[in-house]
Amino acid sequence: MAGAPPFPQPSGLQAWLLSAEPNSRWQARLGRGYLGWRSFTKNPLAVLGLAIVILLVLVAAFADFIAPYSPIVGGDLRTERLLPPSETYWLGTDDQARDIFSRIIYGSRITLFVVILVSIIATPVGLLVGTVSGYLGGWVDTVLMRITDIFLAFPRLVLALAFVAALGPGIENAVIAIAITSWPPYARIARAETLMIRNSDFIAAVKLQGASTPRIIMGHVVPLCVSSLIVRVTLDMAGIILTAAGLGFLGLGAQPPMPEWGAMVATGRNYLIDQWWVAAMPGIAIFVVSLGFNLLGDGLRDVLDPKAAK
Amino acid sequence: MTKPLLDVEDLRVRFHLRTGTVEAVRGVSFQLGRERLGIVGESGSGKSQTGRAILGLTPPPGEVTAKRLAFDGIDLQKASKRTLRDLRGGRISMVMQDPKYSLNPVMTIGEQIIEAYQAHRKASKAEARDRALAMLEAVKMRDPTRVFSLYPHEVSGGMGQRAMIAMMLVTDPDLLIADEPTSALDVTVSMEVLRILDELVTERGMGLIFISHDLKLVSSFCDRVLVMYAGRVVEELEAKNLRDAQHPYTQGLMRCLPTLADDVRPLPTLNRDPAWAL
Amino acid sequence: MTSSTAIGSGGHDALRFYLTKTVQFIAVLATTLFGLVAVTFFIGRVVPIDPVIAIVGDRASPQVYERVRQELGLDLPLLQQFWIYLKKAATGDFGNSVLTTNPVMTDIANVFPATLELATLGTLIGVVFGIPLGILAAVKRGSLIDQFVRLLGLVGYSVPIFWLGLMGLLLFYAKLDWVAGPGRLDVTYSYLYTPVTNIVLLDTAMQGQWDAFWDALWHIILPASLLGYFSLAYISRMTRSFMLNELAQEYVIAARVKGLSEMRVIWRHALRNAAVPLVTVIALSYANLLEGSVLTETVFAWPGLGQYITNSLQNADMNAVLGGTLVIGATFVVLNLVSDLLYRLLDPRTR
Amino acid sequence: ATPPDTLVQAWQIDDIITLDPAEVFEFTAAELMGNTYERLINYDPKDVSKIYGEVAESWTVSPDGKTFTFKIKPGKKFASGNPLTAEDVVFSLQRAVLLDKSPAFILGQFGLTKDNVKDKIKQTGPMELTMEVDKAYAPTFVLYALTSTVASVVDKKLVMQNEKDGDLGYNWLKTHYAGSGPFSIRDWKANEVVVLERNPNYVKPTPLARVIVRHIKETATQRILLEKGDVDMARNLNPEELTAVAKNPDIEVESGAKGGVWYLGLNQKNPNLAKPEVRKALKYLVDYSAIADTIMKNKGEVHQSFLPKGFLGSVSDTPYKLDVAKAKELLAKAGLKDGFTVTMDTRSTAEVTGIAQALQQTFAQAGVKLEIIPGDGKQTLTKYRARQHDIYIGRWGADYQDPNTNADTFAANEDNSDDAKAKPLAWRNAWDPGPLTAKTRAAVLERDSEKRAQMYKELQQSVLDDGPFVVFLQEIENVAMRKNVDGFILGPSFDTNSYAQVTKK
Amino acid sequence: MLDIQNLKVVFGTGRLRVEAVKNVSFHVEQGAAYGLVGESGSGKSTVLRAICGLAPITGGRVTVNGEAVTSPRSKAFYRTVQMVFQDPYASLHPRHTVDSTLSEPLAIHGEKDAESRILQALREVGLGPSFRFRYPHQLSGGQRQRIAIARALILRPKVLLLDEPTSALDASVQAEILNLLDDLRRRLGLTYILVSHDLAVVAHLCERLLVMQHGEAVEETTAAALRSGAASNEYTQSLIQASQGFTRAAPQPAQAPAA
Ligand SMILES: Nc1ncnc2c1ncn2[C@@H]1O[C@H](COP(=O)(O)OP(=O)(O)OP(=O)(O)O)[C@@H](O)[C@H]1O
Ligand SMILES: Nc1ncnc2c1ncn2[C@@H]1O[C@H](COP(=O)(O)OP(=O)(O)OP(=O)(O)O)[C@@H](O)[C@H]1O
Ligand SMILES: [Mg+2]
Ligand SMILES: [Mg+2]
Numbered sequence A: 001m002a003g004a005p006p007f008p009q010p011s012g013l014q015a016w017l018l019s020a021e022p023n024s025r026w027q028a029r030l031g032r033g034y035l036g037w038r039s040f041t042k043n044p045l046a047v048l049g050l051a052i053v054i055l056l057v058l059v060a061a062f063a064d065f066i067a068p069y070s071p072i073v074g075g076d077l078r079t080e081r082l083l084p085p086s087e088t089y090w091l092g093t094d095d096q097a098r099d100i101f102s103r104i105i106y107g108s109r110i111t112l113f114v115v116i117l118v119s120i121i122a123t124p125v126g127l128l129v130g131t132v133s134g135y136l137g138g139w140v141d142t143v144l145m146r147i148t149d150i151f152l153a154f155p156r157l158v159l160a161l162a163f164v165a166a167l168g169p170g171i172e173n174a175v176i177a178i179a180i181t182s183w184p185p186y187a188r189i190a191r192a193e194t195l196m197i198r199n200s201d202f203i204a205a206v207k208l209q210g211a212s213t214p215r216i217i218m219g220h221v222v223p224l225c226v227s228s229l230i231v232r233v234t235l236d237m238a239g240i241i242l243t244a245a246g247l248g249f250l251g252l253g254a255q256p257p258m259p260e261w262g263a264m265v266a267t268g269r270n271y272l273i274d275q276w277w278v279a280a281m282p283g284i285a286i287f288v289v290s291l292g293f294n295l296l297g298d299g300l301r302d303v304l305d306p307k308a309a310k
Numbered sequence B: 001m002t003k004p005l006l007d008v009e010d011l012r013v014r015f016h017l018r019t020g021t022v023e024a025v026r027g028v029s030f031q032l033g034r035e036r037l038g039i040v041g042e043s044g045s046g047k048s049q050t051g052r053a054i055l056g057l058t059p060p061p062g063e064v065t066a067k068r069l070a071f072d073g074i075d076l077q078k079a080s081k082r083t084l085r086d087l088r089g090g091r092i093s094m095v096m097q098d099p100k101y102s103l104n105p106v107m108t109i110g111e112q113i114i115e116a117y118q119a120h121r122k123a124s125k126a127e128a129r130d131r132a133l134a135m136l137e138a139v140k141m142r143d144p145t146r147v148f149s150l151y152p153h154e155v156s157g158g159m160g161q162r163a164m165i166a167m168m169l170v171t172d173p174d175l176l177i178a179d180e181p182t183s184a185l186d187v188t189v190s191m192e193v194l195r196i197l198d199e200l201v202t203e204r205g206m207g208l209i210f211i212s213h214d215l216k217l218v219s220s221f222c223d224r225v226l227v228m229y230a231g232r233v234v235e236e237l238e239a240k241n242l243r244d245a246q247h248p249y250t251q252g253l254m255r256c257l258p259t260l261a262d263d264v265r266p267l268p269t270l271n272r273d274p275a276w277a278l
Numbered sequence C: 001m002t003s004s005t006a007i008g009s010g011g012h013d014a015l016r017f018y019l020t021k022t023v024q025f026i027a028v029l030a031t032t033l034f035g036l037v038a039v040t041f042f043i044g045r046v047v048p049i050d051p052v053i054a055i056v057g058d059r060a061s062p063q064v065y066e067r068v069r070q071e072l073g074l075d076l077p078l079l080q081q082f083w084i085y086l087k088k089a090a091t092g093d094f095g096n097s098v099l100t101t102n103p104v105m106t107d108i109a110n111v112f113p114a115t116l117e118l119a120t121l122g123t124l125i126g127v128v129f130g131i132p133l134g135i136l137a138a139v140k141r142g143s144l145i146d147q148f149v150r151l152l153g154l155v156g157y158s159v160p161i162f163w164l165g166l167m168g169l170l171l172f173y174a175k176l177d178w179v180a181g182p183g184r185l186d187v188t189y190s191y192l193y194t195p196v197t198n199i200v201l202l203d204t205a206m207q208g209q210w211d212a213f214w215d216a217l218w219h220i221i222l223p224a225s226l227l228g229y230f231s232l233a234y235i236s237r238m239t240r241s242f243m244l245n246e247l248a249q250e251y252v253i254a255a256r257v258k259g260l261s262e263m264r265v266i267w268r269h270a271l272r273n274a275a276v277p278l279v280t281v282i283a284l285s286y287a288n289l290l291e292g293s294v295l296t297e298t299v300f301a302w303p304g305l306g307q308y309i310t311n312s313l314q315n316a317d318m319n320a321v322l323g324g325t326l327v328i329g330a331t332f333v334v335l336n337l338v339s340d341l342l343y344r345l346l347d348p349r350t351r
Numbered sequence D: 001a002t003p004p005d006t007l008v009q010a011w012q013i014d015d016i017i018t019l020d021p022a023e024v025f026e027f028t029a030a031e032l033m034g035n036t037y038e039r040l041i042n043y044d045p046k047d048v049s050k051i052y053g054e055v056a057e058s059w060t061v062s063p064d065g066k067t068f069t070f071k072i073k074p075g076k077k078f079a080s081g082n083p084l085t086a087e088d089v090v091f092s093l094q095r096a097v098l099l100d101k102s103p104a105f106i107l108g109q110f111g112l113t114k115d116n117v118k119d120k121i122k123q124t125g126p127m128e129l130t131m132e133v134d135k136a137y138a139p140t141f142v143l144y145a146l147t148s149t150v151a152s153v154v155d156k157k158l159v160m161q162n163e164k165d166g167d168l169g170y171n172w173l174k175t176h177y178a179g180s181g182p183f184s185i186r187d188w189k190a191n192e193v194v195v196l197e198r199n200p201n202y203v204k205p206t207p208l209a210r211v212i213v214r215h216i217k218e219t220a221t222q223r224i225l226l227e228k229g230d231v232d233m234a235r236n237l238n239p240e241e242l243t244a245v246a247k248n249p250d251i252e253v254e255s256g257a258k259g260g261v262w263y264l265g266l267n268q269k270n271p272n273l274a275k276p277e278v279r280k281a282l283k284y285l286v287d288y289s290a291i292a293d294t295i296m297k298n299k300g301e302v303h304q305s306f307l308p309k310g311f312l313g314s315v316s317d318t319p320y321k322l323d324v325a326k327a328k329e330l331l332a333k334a335g336l337k338d339g340f341t342v343t344m345d346t347r348s349t350a351e352v353t354g355i356a357q358a359l360q361q362t363f364a365q366a367g368v369k370l371e372i373i374p375g376d377g378k379q380t381l382t383k384y385r386a387r388q389h390d391i392y393i394g395r396w397g398a399d400y401q402d403p404n405t406n407a408d409t410f411a412a413n414e415d416n417s418d419d420a421k422a423k424p425l426a427w428r429n430a431w432d433p434g435p436l437t438a439k440t441r442a443a444v445l446e447r448d449s450e451k452r453a454q455m456y457k458e459l460q461q462s463v464l465d466d467g468p469f470v471v472f473l474q475e476i477e478n479v480a481m482r483k484n485v486d487g488f489i490l491g492p493s494f495d496t497n498s499y500a501q502v503t504k505k
Numbered sequence E: 001m002l003d004i005q006n007l008k009v010v011f012g013t014g015r016l017r018v019e020a021v022k023n024v025s026f027h028v029e030q031g032a033a034y035g036l037v038g039e040s041g042s043g044k045s046t047v048l049r050a051i052c053g054l055a056p057i058t059g060g061r062v063t064v065n066g067e068a069v070t071s072p073r074s075k076a077f078y079r080t081v082q083m084v085f086q087d088p089y090a091s092l093h094p095r096h097t098v099d100s101t102l103s104e105p106l107a108i109h110g111e112k113d114a115e116s117r118i119l120q121a122l123r124e125v126g127l128g129p130s131f132r133f134r135y136p137h138q139l140s141g142g143q144r145q146r147i148a149i150a151r152a153l154i155l156r157p158k159v160l161l162l163d164e165p166t167s168a169l170d171a172s173v174q175a176e177i178l179n180l181l182d183d184l185r186r187r188l189g190l191t192y193i194l195v196s197h198d199l200a201v202v203a204h205l206c207e208r209l210l211v212m213q214h215g216e217a218v219e220e221t222t223a224a225a226l227r228s229g230a231a232s233n234e235y236t237q238s239l240i241q242a243s244q245g246f247t248r249a250a251p252q253p254a255q256a257p258a259a
Helices: A012-018 A025-041 A044-061 A100-136 A138-153 A156-167 A171-198 A201-208 A213-249 A261-271 A276-304 B047-055 B081-087 B109-118 B125-138 B144-148 B157-169 B187-204 B215-221 B239-244 B248-255 C002-008 C011-046 C051-056 C062-071 C078-090 C104-139 C144-158 C161-175 C200-206 C210-247 C250-257 C262-292 C294-299 C305-314 C318-346 D027-036 D086-099 D102-108 D139-146 D156-161 D219-228 D239-246 D276-283 D288-293 D324-333 D350-365 D377-385 D404-410 D435-445 D449-466 E044-052 E075-080 E098-108 E114-124 E141-153 E171-188 E199-205 E223-227 E234-242
Strands: B006-017 B020-032 B036-041 B062-065 B068-071 B092-095 B175-179 B207-211 B224-229 B232-238 D006-011 D041-044 D047-053 D056-061 D067-072 D121-125 D128-132 D183-189 D193-198 D210-215 D251-266 D300-302 D341-347 D369-375 D391-397 D469-482 E002-011 E018-028 E033-038 E059-064 E081-084 E159-163 E191-195 E208-213 E216-222
Touching: A012 A025, A025 A044, A025 A276, A025 E098, A044 A100, A044 A276, A100 A138, A100 A171, A100 A213, A100 A261, A100 A276, A138 A171, A138 C011, A138 C318, A156 A171, A156 A213, A156 C011, A156 C305, A156 C318, A171 A213, A201 A213, A201 E081, A213 A261, A213 A276, A213 C144, A261 A276, A261 C161, A261 D219, A261 D239, A261 D350, A276 C144, B006 B047, B020 B047, B020 B224, B020 B232, B036 B047, B036 B215, B047 B068, B047 B092, B047 B175, B047 B207, B092 B157, B092 C250, B109 B125, B109 B144, B109 B157, B125 B144, B125 B157, B157 B187, B157 C250, B175 B187, B187 B207, B187 B215, B187 E234, B215 B239, B215 B248, B224 B239, B224 B248, B232 B239, B232 B248, B239 B248, B248 E171, C011 C078, C011 C318, C051 C062, C051 D377, C078 C318, C104 C144, C104 C200, C104 C210, C104 C262, C104 C294, C104 C305, C104 C318, C144 C210, C161 C210, C161 C294, C161 D219, C200 C210, C210 C262, C210 C294, C250 C262, C262 C305, C262 C318, C294 C305, C305 C318, C305 D377, D006 D219, D027 D183, D027 D193, D041 D139, D047 D056, D047 D139, D067 D086, D086 D102, D086 D121, D086 D128, D086 D156, D219 D239, D219 D469, D239 D251, D239 D469, D251 D276, D276 D324, D276 D449, D276 D469, D288 D300, D288 D350, D288 D469, D341 D350, D341 D377, D350 D369, D350 D391, D369 D377, D377 D391, D391 D404, D404 D435, D404 D449, D435 D449, E002 E044, E018 E044, E018 E059, E018 E208, E033 E044, E033 E199, E044 E059, E044 E081, E044 E159, E044 E191, E075 E081, E081 E141, E098 E114, E098 E141, E114 E141, E141 E171, E171 E199, E191 E199, E199 E223, E208 E223, E208 E234, E216 E223, E216 E234
Parallel strands: B036 B207, B036 B224, B092 B175, B175 B207, D006 D210, D341 D369, D341 D391, E018 E216, E033 E191, E033 E208, E081 E159, E159 E191
Antiparallel strands: B006 B020, B006 B062, B006 B068, B224 B232, D041 D047, D056 D067, D067 D128, D121 D128, D183 D193, D193 D210, D251 D391, D251 D469, D300 D469, E002 E018, E002 E059, E208 E216
């Protein structure tokens, strides 16, 4: 190394983690993670994003303890309906005289559920289609990309709507519908990435060891595409939440009285001008969570995506 | 050498990174007249950063300090942006390693040369064009008018590098920094390019800083050589005396190369002494 | 070597190249459209809405119901229905919309230009503001302006469009009176011109109806800005990342070595290169605006394609849905092609 | 602002699918038909019992009650300039039956079929015609049916000029106009606009030169436009918006009860709902007044029997109110002490969803877990018609002004098997009303109004007690309009909303 | 050991057709080291890649150990022939530790004893066990190249194809790697084919070599002949010239640079 040592002298655990000569797989992995974590924590916005996401998880986990009222059962329609924010109802009440704060708290569960489910459905599908198509090339690529194109060219709403219509409304089906409409861009990204990777020497090297194609794709290509996909997916989270909201809006997403944020905003649309809080509060919640995921995604990009971190 | 063209004293380049501070160049000093100065050293020894710091092109997180950094009596550290810009390309130029990356892929070679010329000389399009063609001819381009309208990807590495030289010399600079100008080229082609550079120096009286890691080449091409190690100049000597270098580092570098002449086996390797870096 | 092949490529080669490109394009268009038709068609059959009810209403007698069912050919086997549909579609007959009773293509010819107009202006706004913002953010990476652009983008990503739309209407139309209200044109002007292209701005301008033109502009500006904002959010972000990429390239340093002004380095060198992938991004965002403007269209009472498709879908008006989907799919493919061609134009390496 | 001679309305008109009065069955189009076509007879929107001749000068009923003879007013002209004669009326009525579109059953129920209509409806003079029905129905029943849109008089000459392949001008009239009403239809752009223009040939030319209906889907947008004065009327404001605009000094809200009722249909195929105690319990689990006063404020008033107010024999008693204790008691009696779970198919519009959620809350108080299955209108309807729901929440509008229209569907079911031909609401909920069917049939034949009213009262009472319908609201229609608009008539049914006398100050 | 007859490699079709290798033949005996030199783009790498199946064999014949190679290559082939790439920065998977890089071939071939084989391989290339769990970014260029060599050797192949194994490295590191290769060949009795553009490097490691230009074999010669400066071919001559460094008053080179 030229010049001064790049790090201040580390000590204890830190030294163990940063050791240039790890003694085990675990130490190597943890050390790598720690380095990533360090560069991640140097970015205050990314940390803020992570904090928001963790907060979301905590709120979802402890909703029962946090929420002061039931998210489902409302108060007296005559006296407690559409009340503005006050000391009793921090964020006001909605058209069914329910406490908006409590609904938002419980809604975090649904939001989390949607976000997680979509990412664990859409990401692997996109990843698989993209890597297989990019790696194999030829007619497999042509066929898979044509299919991807068709799905891309589909009006998203039509597809999602039709899908939900076929399976019946409900949040799970809405999630599947969103996942189905969101994988094509992931496939594209994964394919582009694969095309870059597939001619690299380290892939040629495993080929020369006699590795089978599935082995190369799963063990060597996929791990390299995952990070840029993770980044992209976190950046897409806001869009996913809003699409779920959009479906909720058309009555195809979460079923009333589920406190799904998008559906809450949709209901609030009727009171937008005079009872602004009904739509605004869940809207702010969506915004904050999207912001969190976006910041997190940006931060992750710097850590995971070597191209962007210059 | 009454008044040096370039006067560098205690040049330092630091990069403040998240992981700490990297000192890429640590107190380099030298003076340059109208001569060929070679800078050699291993990868990462700070050769390029020295060259870039002179041009004021140290990339963003970098910080440059120097006791003195003067070109032809102009203090480069205090000079205004405007002055720097006029100097850059006008009086100091740089040829970079790989024409594949350092030529703008979406502009024709002619456009790029004209642009360089017009940035410093008031000239009509036609004048600039003539000048660019003349320059392409000067670098021994065989069909200048054709090359003029080609895009960088349409020419070979050697042609690209010559175009790059033409672009950087079109304003008749007093100082040229060549940062490994031939390492991306084939041996035969690189000789061609070097010959052109050599002619330009001898004919125009230009100062040349030639950065390379190839000692054999530097010793045969330059007048004087700086040997760098870990951001420092460990030795400065006349090129022809390179074989008689004093510093063990320089000696080691010279010896570990296989040659056609004799067959040493095993090749001597370099045993790095931590003291060299101090 | 590369140079000789490049020179050797005469007009003949180029011609052959474009010929194969054209053939390829037609093949792509055909397969994509076929895929779209097939998927949409079969989706239409699983949607649990009875298309007959959509036509005859809730109170019709059983005889009426049965007759309409037969008229629609719904009693035939599925594949046969599909085949009939395909045959007709091949001749440009996409059937009649149940809801509007017009031939689907006539309907689309009416609604698509409205969406096109809106999306085009929106994309224009997104490009005109998004690109400079993205450049600024990249050049001043990490600065306040960079954060501002990021925030702007984030808001664009995470705020429901109908909320922004209504707030925009309240503020700029109801309160400030800066723009005209919902709709495409004031009723007083609607009969002053003859619709030719159905793009109001174009029709009125061509017919010299300048009052109507200004009124139309007055109407479109708010929804277009709104859509423009969303495309701005996307474009500025992508511009930023492409510019960061380009600014780190060697040729940018070479340009600086030449002593070029920073403006020139950024605009002429870096942006010129960043423009290549940007073209695709712009095309993509344009396509998104074309299909994704349903909610904007609803808020602004804009009789466009998005509304048309949604409405049709909810009424199981499958002819209309199919037609609309095809038009969107075709637009998408065409946009792809255009961006491909532009790509070629902008990047000499791909020529 | 809008021009002084033009009335501009903001209105959701995406349900218009045709302009042919023989086919129109949608609220929006029906209202437009009411303002652009004339019918043989009509009734006074202020007093439904006052029937008068619109195109007919007078009419007589034969002693056996089966033949109606109409005399046409002389000197009437269509908007096209063609004179209106008995020939046009005969053509119009026959055409409606021959085309056999959705509303054709309104005429068909008198025994008029494609095969016999040419004999049953006959021109007997230049200005005279007769119509023969199959039974001695209560005359008002027949006359009210003739006031409906399907009986509108179309311009035979004009329509037949545009006939193609013997379609009786159907394909042309779907998008064109051939009537004699106060306004003529100048233009219809689906989902965008309808433009009506003064018909100069109408007896009493309208003060307004033009009526423009703009399709504005978003109610908040309607409100903004209204407050800004860029429309004169907003037709679809929601309760909160109505309350808010009512405070605006430039705007007033007019409302009128309509012939529609809101109800829950309890599918008798569901074993729980089939229990009479459960049906009754659910009737006690609706907070009628809270819904009417909050979620449906301005949109509905509490009403529990199937005939809306204003109809002959309508019962306005509201015996049920939210009574959880009583409901629990009833449920216990049915062996469902711990309640049960049931689904409800719900249109995903704001108001229906709102009501559904309110129901969900009150039902839950007695342990009935109501799961809402949202879907769009056509989707839930499809399911409803296939009898696949548990509970369906819906709105039923009267087709014509005679009580039979609702009795026929709520209280009669000839055949409760899955493949029955007629599918009234009772059938859809798989309810066999037993003797009520016969009673309903008898009521249409009762010529004594008093007695007939009594019969309907009894029918309503039976359904109220035991039927699978929880009727909870009667619909109120609201129109928010600028103060300078005057003379708009909000009739008891949709086709009686009239702009003929509207003026703008 | 290795016999190449009239090898021809063509990439692409139509406008994009490139004849990368045209009719190249040579023969390498067991335990010998054979060099391929030539300027950039002359098809050196392509010859190697064609041998091991990374480039298509359009024409001609490749026999290894007396057997013609099959397409795709059999698993047994990979136990006989392995390759080391030019750029040590690109030839290691950035997300895999040295350990997983080295255990991959063992896993593929179902070899037991991975633990000791990995340690042994590391020892062979002069690295200690402390390198086992490092990631490529924690290694210098020379160390990476050693890992790449270890990976190639771990299956105990008989033939090693070396594609400019030192051209991305500093001179001092190059010396280390060259010494290592020299040593391994002697100890393990390996057969080498070495590609380089540096005549001195080829002459150092190989006994015989083939000079290539534009995809064609220009001249086959020996290291000894090179050292004595004897070359029948003008192009070879100019290569020898250039390898001596810059000569100020040199005559124009015989071969014009590609243009
Ligand atoms: N942008 C940067 N950020 C951080 N460190 C840098 C940056 N650029 C260069 N360095 C460091 O500065 C040191 C010197 O780099 P420089 O490019 O001058 O080396 P060099 O002698 O030109 O090597 P080579 O022969 O490989 O080109 C290296 O250790 C390098 O890691
Ligand atoms: N996959 C490929 N597709 C198309 N052309 C190729 C491919 N691989 C190599 N070529 C072409 O084949 C020719 C020979 O390439 P090769 O890599 O063998 O040269 P080389 O002698 O190894 O050069 P270098 O010294 O630069 O490594 C070149 O013109 C190259 O462009
Ligand atoms: Mg360098
Ligand atoms: Mg090579």
